[in-house]
Amino acid sequence: MSLAFPRRLLSSHTLSAARFSSRTFSTSRRALADQVRIVEVGPRDGLQNENTSIPAETKIELVRRLAATGLDAIEAGSFVHPKWVPQMAASDKVLSSILANPPRSQKPMTYQWLLPNSKGLDNYFKTHEVSIFMAATESFSKKNTNCTIKESLDRFAPLMAESRKAGYSVRAYISVALGCPFEGPDVDPHKVAELAASLLEMGADEISVADTTGMGTAPRTQKLLQTLKEAGVRSEDLALHFHDTFGQALINTMVSLEHGIRTFDSAVGGLGGCPYSPGATGNVATEDLVYFLHSLGAQTGVDLDEVSRIGDWITAEIGKSNSASAGKATLARLKREGSA
Numbered sequence: 637m638s639l640a641f642p643r644r645l646l647s648s649h650t651l652s653a654a655r656f657s658s659r660t661f662s663t664s665r666r667a668l669a670d671q672v673r674i675v676e677v678g679p680r681d682g683l684q685n686e687n688t689s690i691p692a693e694t695k696i697e698l699v700r701r702l703a704a705t706g707l708d709a710i711e712a713g714s715f716v717h718p719k720w721v722p723q724m725a726a727s728d729k730v731l732s733s734i735l736a737n738p739p740r741s742q743k744p745m746t747y748q749w750l751l752p753n754s755k756g757l758d759n760y761f762k763t764h765e766v767s768i769f770m771a772a773t774e775s776f777s778k779k780n781t782n783c784t785i786k787e788s789l790d791r792f793a794p795l796m797a798e799s800r801k802a803g804y805s806v807r808a809y810i811s812v813a814l815g816c817p818f819e820g821p822d823v824d825p826h827k828v829a830e831l832a833a834s835l836l837e838m839g840a841d842e843i844s845v846a847d848t849t850g851m852g853t854a855p856r857t858q859k860l861l862q863t864l865k866e867a868g869v870r871s872e873d874l875a876l877h878f879h880d881t882f883g884q885a886l887i888n889t890m891v892s893l894e895h896g897i898r899t900f901d902s903a904v905g906g907l908g909g910c911p912y913s914p915g916a917t918g919n920v921a922t923e924d925l926v927y928f929l930h931s932l933g934a935q936t937g938v939d940l941d942e943v944s945r946i947g948d949w950i951t952a953e954i955g956k957s958n959s960a961s962a963g964k965a966t967l968a969r970l971k972r973e974g975s976a
C-alpha cells in the first residue's frame with residue numbers, strides 16, 4: 637500500500653503535524669480502505685497503574701461495555717504477583733465472570749491476559765489469548781519482571797510451548813522499544829528486531845511493539861519499523877502499542893500505517909501508564925485512534941459514539957480526567973443531539 641507520507645519528512649527530526657499537507661491527507665484517505673484491528677487494552681494496561689483500588693465489578697462492567705462496541709480483542713487483566721501490581725489482583729474474578737456469562741458482542745471475542753511466567757497458565761481456557769511481555773532494555777527488564785532479557789526469554793520458552801500445546805494464541809510485547817525510562821530514548825532498534833525474531837521463532841503469533849514511555853517520534857518509529865523489516869519481521873506479525881505521553885501517538889500511528897501495520901493497541905479514555913515507567917501517561921485513547929483511522933477511510937468496526945460514552949463513564953467512575961479529545965468532542969455532539 638502506498639500512503640503519500642513524504643519520506644523526506646520522516647527522515648527529518650523537525651517533523652511536525654503541521655507539515656502534513658491537505659494533499660497528503662486526501663491521498664491517504666484514498667489509499668487506506670483497509671480493515672484495521674484495534675486491541676483494547678484499557679481494562680489491563682489502562683487500569684493497572686491506578687492507585688485507588690477499583691472494584692472487580694467496575695472492571696467487569698468495563699469489559700462488558702467494551703465488548704458491545706464492535707471490538708474483537710480486549711486485554712482484560714493480568715496474572716502477575718499482586719505485590720508488584722496490586723490493581724490486577726482481581727483478574728481472576730474478571731476471567732470467571734467472562735467465562736460464566738460471556739459478554740454480549742457483535743463479533744467473536746478474544747480476551748487477552750498478561751502473563752509473566754507459567755504460573756498463571758492454569759487460569760486459561762481456549763478462546764483466550766496469552767500475552768507475554770519482555771523489555772528491550774536490561775534496566776526495564778529488571779525493574780518490571782526482576783530478570784534479565786535472556787532470563788525473560790528462557791522463562792517464555794516453556795510458557796510458549798505449553799500455550800501452543802493447549803491451543804492458545806500467544807501475543808508477545810516488547811516494551812520500551814522506543815524509549816526507556818532508565819536508559820533514555822535511544823533504544824537500539826536492532827535489539828528490538830532481534831527479540832522480535834526470537835519470539836516469533838519461539839512460536840509467538842503476534843509481536844506488540846510498545847512505546848511504553850511515549851518517547852517515540854516519527855523518525856525513530858520509521859527507523860524501528862525499517863529495521864524490523866530488514867530483519868525479516870513481517871508487518872502482519874506486528875501490532876503497535878503507543879502511549880501518548882508526548883502527544884506523538886497518532887503521528888507514529890501514521891508512520892506505522894505507511895509500513896503496512898494493521899493492528900494497534902489503545903485504551904478507552906486514554907487510560908493508562910506503566911507502574912515501572914515513572915511519568916508515563918496513558919495509552920493512545922481508543923476514541924482518538926478510531927476517529928483518526930476512520931478519517932483516513934480505514935474500517936475498524938468500532939462504534940465511536942459507544943466508546944466515547946464508555947470513556948466518559950469509566951474516567952468518571954475512577955475519578956480521572958478523560959484524555960480522549962475525539963471522545964470528548966463526540967460526547968459534546970451527542971449531548972447537542974440529545975443522545976449522550
Ligand SMILES: CC(C)(COP(=O)([O-])OP(=O)([O-])OC[C@H]1O[C@@H](n2cnc3c(N)ncnc32)[C@H](O)[C@@H]1OP(=O)([O-])[O-])[C@@H](O)C(=O)NCCC(=O)NCCSC(=O)C[C@@](C)(O)CC(=O)[O-]
Pocket residue numbers: 681684714715716717718720721751752753755756769780781782809810811812846847848877910911912
Ligand atoms: C514476574 C514476577 C512474578 C517475578 O517476581 P519474583 O519476585 O522475581 O518471582 P519469584 O519467581 O521469585 O517468586 C516470588 C513469589 O511470586 C510468586 N509468583 C511468581 N509468579 C507469579 C504470578 N505470575 N502470579 C502471582 N504470583 C507469582 C511466587 O509464587 C512467589 O510467591 P511466594 O512463594 O513468595 O508466596 C514479578 O516481577 C511480577 O509479577 N511482575 C509483573 C510486573 C507487571 O505486571 N508489570 C506491568 C506490566 S506492563 C508492561 O510490562 C508493559 C506493557 C505490556 O503494558 C506494554 C507497554 O510497554 O506499554
